[in-house]
Amino acid sequence: MPHTTAEKTITSRDVARLAGVSQSAVSRAFSPNSPLSDKTRAHILQVARELGYKPNAIARSLVSSQTRFIGIVKGATNNPMFSELLTAITEEIQKTNYQVLYYESGPDQTLDDILERIFQYRVEGVILLYANLSSRITHNCRELGIPVLQMQRYSTNAQANVVLPDNERGVAMAVDLFIRKGYRSFAYVAGEMNSSSNLERQMGFLNHLRDCGVNDPIVVQGDYSYDSGYRALQQIAARASYPCGILCANDLMGLGIIDAAKASSLRIPQDIGVIGFDDNFMSSWPVYQLTSLKQPTVEMAKKGVEVLFQSITDRTLQPTMYRYDFELIERNSTNR
Amino acid sequence: MPHTTAEKTITSRDVARLAGVSQSAVSRAFSPNSPLSDKTRAHILQVARELGYKPNAIARSLVSSQTRFIGIVKGATNNPMFSELLTAITEEIQKTNYQVLYYESGPDQTLDDILERIFQYRVEGVILLYANLSSRITHNCRELGIPVLQMQRYSTNAQANVVLPDNERGVAMAVDLFIRKGYRSFAYVAGEMNSSSNLERQMGFLNHLRDCGVNDPIVVQGDYSYDSGYRALQQIAARASYPCGILCANDLMGLGIIDAAKASSLRIPQDIGVIGFDDNFMSSWPVYQLTSLKQPTVEMAKKGVEVLFQSITDRTLQPTMYRYDFELIERNSTNR
DNA sequence: AATTGTTACGCATACGTATTCAAGCGCGGT
DNA sequence: ACCGCGCTTGAATACGTATGCGTAACAATT
Numbered sequence: 001m002p003h004t005t006a007e008k009t010i011t012s013r014d015v016a017r018l019a020g021v022s023q024s025a026v027s028r029a030f031s032p033n034s035p036l037s038d039k040t041r042a043h044i045l046q047v048a049r050e051l052g053y054k055p056n057a058i059a060r061s062l063v064s065s066q067t068r069f070i071g072i073v074k075g076a077t078n079n080p081m082f083s084e085l086l087t088a089i090t091e092e093i094q095k096t097n098y099q100v101l102y103y104e105s106g107p108d109q110t111l112d113d114i115l116e117r118i119f120q121y122r123v124e125g126v127i128l129l130y131a132n133l134s135s136r137i138t139h140n141c142r143e144l145g146i147p148v149l150q151m152q153r154y155s156t157n158a159q160a161n162v163v164l165p166d167n168e169r170g171v172a173m174a175v176d177l178f179i180r181k182g183y184r185s186f187a188y189v190a191g192e193m194n195s196s197s198n199l200e201r202q203m204g205f206l207n208h209l210r211d212c213g214v215n216d217p218i219v220v221q222g223d224y225s226y227d228s229g230y231r232a233l234q235q236i237a238a239r240a241s242y243p244c245g246i247l248c249a250n251d252l253m254g255l256g257i258i259d260a261a262k263a264s265s266l267r268i269p270q271d272i273g274v275i276g277f278d279d280n281f282m283s284s285w286p287v288y289q290l291t292s293l294k295q296p297t298v299e300m301a302k303k304g305v306e307v308l309f310q311s312i313t314d315r316t317l318q319p320t321m322y323r324y325d326f327e328l329i330e331r332n333s334t335n336r
Numbered sequence: 337m338p339h340t341t342a343e344k345t346i347t348s349r350d351v352a353r354l355a356g357v358s359q360s361a362v363s364r365a366f367s368p369n370s371p372l373s374d375k376t377r378a379h380i381l382q383v384a385r386e387l388g389y390k391p392n393a394i395a396r397s398l399v400s401s402q403t404r405f406i407g408i409v410k411g412a413t414n415n416p417m418f419s420e421l422l423t424a425i426t427e428e429i430q431k432t433n434y435q436v437l438y439y440e441s442g443p444d445q446t447l448d449d450i451l452e453r454i455f456q457y458r459v460e461g462v463i464l465l466y467a468n469l470s471s472r473i474t475h476n477c478r479e480l481g482i483p484v485l486q487m488q489r490y491s492t493n494a495q496a497n498v499v500l501p502d503n504e505r506g507v508a509m510a511v512d513l514f515i516r517k518g519y520r521s522f523a524y525v526a527g528e529m530n531s532s533s534n535l536e537r538q539m540g541f542l543n544h545l546r547d548c549g550v551n552d553p554i555v556v557q558g559d560y561s562y563d564s565g566y567r568a569l570q571q572i573a574a575r576a577s578y579p580c581g582i583l584c585a586n587d588l589m590g591l592g593i594i595d596a597a598k599a600s601s602l603r604i605p606q607d608i609g610v611i612g613f614d615d616n617f618m619s620s621w622p623v624y625q626l627t628s629l630k631q632p633t634v635e636m637a638k639k640g641v642e643v644l645f646q647s648i649t650d651r652t653l654q655p656t657m658y659r660y661d662f663e664l665i666e667r668n669s670t671n672r
Numbered sequence: 673a674a675t676t677g678t679t680a681c682g683c684a685t686a687c688g689t690a691t692t693c694a695a696g697c698g699c700g701g702t
Numbered sequence: 703a704c705c706g707c708g709c710t711t712g713a714a715t716a717c718g719t720a721t722g723c724g725t726a727a728c729a730a731t732t
Contacts, residue, residue: 009401009718011717011718011719012718012719013718013719021681021682022681022682022683023682023683023718023719023720024681024682024683024684024719024720024721025680025681025682026719027718027719027720027721028680028681028720028721030719031720034720034721035679035680035681036680036681037679037680037681040680040681052480054452054455054456055456055718055719056398056456056458056717056718056719057456057457057458057719058394058397058398058403058457058458058717058718058719059398059687059717059718059719059720060718060719060720061394061687061719062392062394062395062398062686062687062688062689062717062718062719062720063686063687063718063719063720063721064687064719064720064721065345065687067394072438076423078416078419078617080414080416080419083414083416083419087412087440090438090439090440091440091442094439094440094446094449094450099437099453099457100437100438100439101435101436101437101438102408102426102436102437102438103426103430103436104423104426104427104430106427110430113430114430116390117435119390120390120391120392120393121393121394121435122392122393122394144388226617226621230622255621256621259621259622259623262623263622281414281562282618285562285591285592285595286566286595286599287595287598287623345688347687347688347689348688348689349688349689357711357712358711358712358713359688359689359712359713360689360690360691360711360712360713360714361710361711361712362689363688363689363690363691364690364691364710364711366689367690370690370691371709371710371711372710372711373709373710373711376710376711391688391689392687392688392689393689394687394688394689395687395688395689395690395717396688396689396690397689397717398687398688398689398690398716398717398718398719399688399689399690399691399716399717400689400690400691400717401717
């Protein structure tokens with residue numbers, strides 16, 4: 001398609017002509033470590049500014065075969081923690097000279113389309129921001145030699161860098177707190193079944209309880225949503241003995257539990273104690289005061305980006321996994 | 337920097353050689369409307385698949401001077417509505433053959449950096465996703481002829497396309513509901529002062545109240561946060577007569593109001609009625625049941641993207657503004 | 673003054689694709 | 703048999719930049 005505007009784009013040649021130097025000099029003027037005398041560099045930059053010249057990153061990408069694109073693919077979720085992560089990761093990438101190509105992954109069918117874009121735009125690294133999707137993107141990216149970072153998702157056959165919380169130690173902290181506070185019966189409200197976080201948390205919870213001599217915790221299937229937490233309480237109430245410690249695979253369900261408990265005139269924290277994951281901003285609100293296991297999201301974002309860049313720089317590097325400790329934020333929901 | 341991997345990148349020439357055609361034929365094979373016999377096209381695509389060839393979008397951009405990038409700049413906020421908007425807009429763009437370059441705008445100093453990236457990567461259109469930042473990006477983009485879409489933010493000198501809710505009619509609906517339900521005194525909890533949404537809502541509320549013969553509503557300054565809403569109630573309680581209808585510039589503050597009211601043993605909706613904006617997902621939770629003015633975010637995202645693309649296609653087009661009606665979601669917080 | 677070492681800079685080319693132009697081809701109409 | 707037309711295709715070029723290589727300029731050393 002032809003240019004519809006009459007404006008001519010200003011190239012390094014235009015600057016060169018006006019500055020009385022060669023095009024290469026202009027190019028070097030914009031590459032800090034290129035050999036060029038301070039004097040001419042200053043002159044060129046001056047002329048460039050007057051002309052309103054901006055280097056064309058696309059052309060640069062073509063010749064250097066470095067696009068400086070990082071693809072971020074985020075799954076559908078309304079858990080605010082993923083938005084937090086997105087923000088933290090993006091800010092981290094913005095500190096470098098890389099750009100974020102952002103993709104929203106809806107139902108599975110869209111994955112092929114996203115993959116196509118990632119390949120065609122020669123994205124140098126991919127960050128996966130969801131806990132419960134297939135690992136197809138990881139697979140295909142690896143096939144093409146594109147380094148991958150998975151946040152919040154464990155892979156056994158991981159050909160990807162992985163940054164996630166230490167769920168096992170997290171649930172241990174939760175169990176210990178429950179026991180220390182005198183809760184004697186236990187329940188787990190599960191998140192989506194194909195979520196690796198949920199799997200680890202559920203297994204860890206049951207295992208650690210067994211180690212503590214508890215063999216019959218109630219397990220209710222939820223789906224990470226507030227509503228599923230709300231409904232879960234009714235199932236728990238039907239079978240629980242009190243005081244009962246309820247661990248939820250995320251905060252949203254924990255908040256649902258609390259509201260349902262109030263509606264059932266179960267007392268928190270006397271009759272039931274609740275612990276969630278992720279420390280959503282709502283959890284600190286006075287009506288909730290939900291005890292939560294908080295991930296060091298900013299720290300994890302930093303590490304993830306760092307590791308991904310290492311993989312990009314050194315393509316022979318083996319993918320690695322980093323576990324981060326939760327911080328247990330004690331609030332009223334366990335304050336017996 | 338030289339390639340660190342030994343893998344050679346596969347180009348259209350490689351495909352051409354193996355398929356026994358010219359490079360131009362390969363190029364045409366991947367452009368649906370280019371003249372090429374079905375037979376050779378099929379053959380080329382077949383060979384391309386075998387070789388694992390993917391067209392290089394960067395090179396394509398260079399020659400066609402169409403990057404197919406849309407820049408999205410999102411402001412710092414933890415209002416979930418902006419995440420919703422981001423999702424909706426991104427999905428809409430993904431239906432086209434454009435890519436999203438995503439930027440997170442922190443404090444004002446980062447704007448220059450973001451602008452630099454937008455220009456250097458030859459972004460074809462920019463979407464601004466915040467209500468309370470300066471219009472510097474809009475200005476600079478217009479100078480360079482880049483079309484801009486502002487969501488949620490009105491500009492008087494708007495050289496930008498603008499999509500936002502009809503705040504005036506929204507507050508009118510709120511006032512009418514309050515009056516119909518019998519609230520006789522009124523208060524407004526303001527959002528950040530440099531937010532255009534807040535300005536319109538505040539002015540509209542006061543004006544429409546005056547039209548209804550109410551001249552002395554209480555106005556409390558908040559900052560869109562839950563906490564500021566919580567604190568606002570105390571100031572309102574000190575001066576209000578009951579029943580009092582409180583309009584909040586967003587839901588988060590409304591939720592704060594509700595929690596604070598409960599703590600002060602003020603009854604909702606008998607003593608005070610609360611209406612917020614944006615219908616956050618928390619607002620429908622049973623403990624809150626906050627009446628809210630909901631924006632048709634998906635519809636607005638669609639229109640915004642559509643308008644932006646029109647501006648990109650026809651650069652002579654004058655920027656336009658679109659107002660969308662709120663939907664009043666009545667819940668218990670006004671159910672006197 | 674001659675030599676060496678160092679820095680500054682221009683020339684030419686390459687990156688991978690889209691597109692213009694012209695050529696080749698088959699085919700039907702006069 | 704000739705011309706003209708539509709359809710395919712290839713050759714050549716352009717997009718805007720980075721960079722290897724060679725040379726010129728200049729400083730430092732003998």
